[in-house]
Amino acid sequence: MAQFEEVSQKSAVHPKPVGLVLQYGTAGFRTNSKQLDHVMFRMGLLATLRSKKTKATIGVMVTASHNPEEDNGVKLVDPMGEMVTPAWEVYATQLANAEQEELLTALKDVIEREAISMAQEASVFVGKDTRPSSDSLSQAVLDGVHALGGHNYGLVTTPQLHYMVCCQNTQGRYGEATVKGYYRKLSQAFIQLTKNVPNRTDDQKALLVDGANGIGALKVCEMETYLKNELQLSLFNDGSSGKLNHLCGADYVKVQQRAPKGVEMTAGERCCSYDGDADRIVYYYSGSAGRFHLLDGDKIATLISTYLKELLTQAGLDLQIAVVQTAYANGSSTQYLEDTMKVIVRCTKTGVKHLHHAAQEFDIGVYFEANGHGTVLFSKAAEEKIQKLAQDSNTNDERRRAALLLQNTVNLINQTVGDAISDMLLIEAVLAIRGMTVQQWDAIYTDLPNRQLKVKVADRRVIDTTDAERRTVSPAGLQEAIDSRVKKYRRARSFVRPSGTEDVVRVYAEADTQVGLRLREFSAARDTQ
Ligand code: NG1
Ligand code: ZN
Secondary structure, eight states: OHHHHHHHHHHHHSOOOTTOOOOOBTTBEEEEGGGOHHHHHHHHHHHHHHHHHHTSEEEEEEOOTTSOTTEEEEEEEOTTSSBOOHHHHHHHHHHHHSOGGGHHHHHHHHHHHTTOOTTSOOEEEEEEOSOTTHHHHHHHHHHHHTTSSEEEEEEOOHHHHHHHHHHHHTTTTTOOSSHHHHHHHHHHHHHHHHTTOTTOOHHHHEEEEEOTTSHHHHHHHHHHGGGTTSSEEEEESOSSSSOTTTTOSHHHHHHHTSOOTTOOOOTTOOEEEEOTTSSOEEEEEEOTTSOEEEEOHHHHHHHHHHHHHHHHHHHTOOOOEEEEEETTSOHHHHHIIIIISOOEEEEEOSSHHHHHHHHTTSSEEEEEOTTSOEEEEEOHHHHHHHHHHHHOTTSOHHHHHHHHHHHHHHHHSOTTSOOHHHHHHHHHHHHHHHTOOHHHHHTTSOOOOEEEEEEOOSOGGGOEEETTTTEEEESTTHHHHHHHHHTTSTTOEEEEEEOSSSSSEEEEEEOSSTGGGOHHHHHHHHTTO
8 A cells, every 4th residue: 555655764863772662651752852753754654644643633732841941742632632541551662662574564554453544634733832843853743644634833831732632623613723712712701701801910920931942932932922011020041041941840840949040039939840841830929038939839829729619619519529639739728729729639649540530530620740731621511601600680689799700711711731831821820819828828837847859769660659659569578668657747748650751769858947857868869869
């Protein structure tokens, strides 16, 4: 068949280094960009097959998110803007690792197993971040997609690509499948939410943004005019000189618990950092004594769920709200959500697809990883109830007002995946509506001191975990050793797990005091980072 001949010819231009083995991990393939050309080409092929199979548009995003500029990666996006289904992750790994002469057989195997009709049309959206390698790597994806209906969006944030895939496959019901459509939808919702807030001062509208020298910086600039001065952004690390994610960005700020390089903040000013592909965000400010205060994904989830719960009460809507976290959630946040807020809290394995999946089980599922990756999901029934009430002219003013706020909140949220720009607008709107300062938000609960480190070991796969990665089952004795340390301290918790995106083991610990964390012991491990 001519199609397969073309695959053969083109794959020779994107040869696989013999013996190289890579795994489709938590966020797709991720490694040094020099090793990825053949993977990109093959993911172009696979995305085309996935599109034929689902008869829908599929997304391919070229990014390595918060990882160093030298790295790159690729992941597939399914029709509703969600991560590709697990069975296809297995195909992705098989295709990527097939030696040159085995590629066609591996490809035909997928076609046969999935009973794909090759006559079916295909449509693939490709997006990339600002890494120097992203240009040629996304070109390799397009070579794989070939002329089967691929659409190249060029530079977009990861969540913008997810959003546009979803819009395309819902015939515009979720919005227009363009970057401008995305700006219009979000900015309109933001303006609607904030327009009736009395006396918003310029200080309240001001926000410092660290763009991590990445794509988020470019895109938030493009969006600014749509916001009509309702938000005044001062942008740092905009990519004009610094290196991507280097000493800046959400991951640096969260893990190092310090301000990024280049951000000039004065006491009490609200600041936020995106990561390299703008699907994560964390907030922070400098306290009166110059102390650094971090507001991470847990604080964001708490702020948003408190706001939503209050609106549901005001609207008199009986909808179940839950917060989904991972083992990295600060113990104080879990306690506050369960004991004070009385919302359901679920813990899942690390990785957004697990949180997303769990959040789908509720009317309203708020999910955030502590690192700032998250969003809110509304069930179809919940959205319909909110809409009905917002349009009901017989209901009283308070209920209607709450329903309208909820409706605009739904429109502001990118429900396909965590989105730094959408989350930022939501947080800004919530703070404005509730008349809260960043300090008041921070004071909702106090984080337990915590540390997160990574340690290189010979083979991280020897560590096997259970209970949403909070306990190890192998190697023997490891969990007992952790338990015996942890029980010496109050409110202490610690766990280790192999990373799904890097060749390291991550170590997390929290306790009621810094001393309880035995920092010296941890510094020894940190030296190996
Ligand atoms: P790994 O490398 O499996 O810990 C990291 C993050 C995840 C998630 C993925 C995907 C931490 C502790 N882990 O996963 O939360 O964001 O990357 O980017 O932050
Ligand atoms: Zn990211």
